[in-house]
Amino acid sequence: MTRVPRGYIARRRRTKMRSFASNFRGAHLRLNRMITQQVRRAFVSSHRDRGRQKRDFRRLWITRINAATRVYNVFNSYSKLIHNLxxxxxxxxxxxxxxxxxxxxxxxxxxxxxxxTIN
Structure with a gap:
């Protein structure tokens, strides 16, 4: 039986996944199945953490404002400051x-x- 030359689509898909895994280490960089699993997991984590980052920064800002309002007696609390704003x-x-x-x-x-002072 003669050898059938395969197409380039699967190779192109694997090289694309390999380009996403360029900073991984060990088998996560070398083995195709591990690469696809780890890249998929990394994409899920990055998607989840984009939303989490927004929440975390908002919490940080609220904490900083609250600390400053209490230290400098602006309105005695964050909630009163935001309410008046x-x-x-x-x-x-x-x-x-x-x-x-x-x-x-x-x-x-x-x-x-x-x-x-604003009426």
Whole structure:
């Protein structure tokens, strides 16, 4: 029986998976079945952790704002600060407030005074 030359599609699929696994170590870099399993697992983890990263950063920002408000007696708590910001319709997101609280707390105090003076 003569040899049948196969196509290139399977090889192209494997090399594509191998390119995703370029930083893996050991068998996860060398064996095709292990490569496909590990790459699939890495994609699942990255998809899951993109959502988790958003949650984690939001929690970090809230913690920083809360700590700064309590230390500098801005409104005595995070919830009161956010409530007054929304009541006065000042558009400052939590990321910006956390940056202000960490880098320049005097500006956070200025923001709280602005909130108190707006009618």
């Amino acid at each position: 929304s009541k006065k319709e000042l558009i400052l997101n939590r990321k910006m407030l956390a940056q202000v609280a960490v880098l320049n707390p005097n500006n956070l105090y200025t923001i709280s005074n602005k909130i108190r």
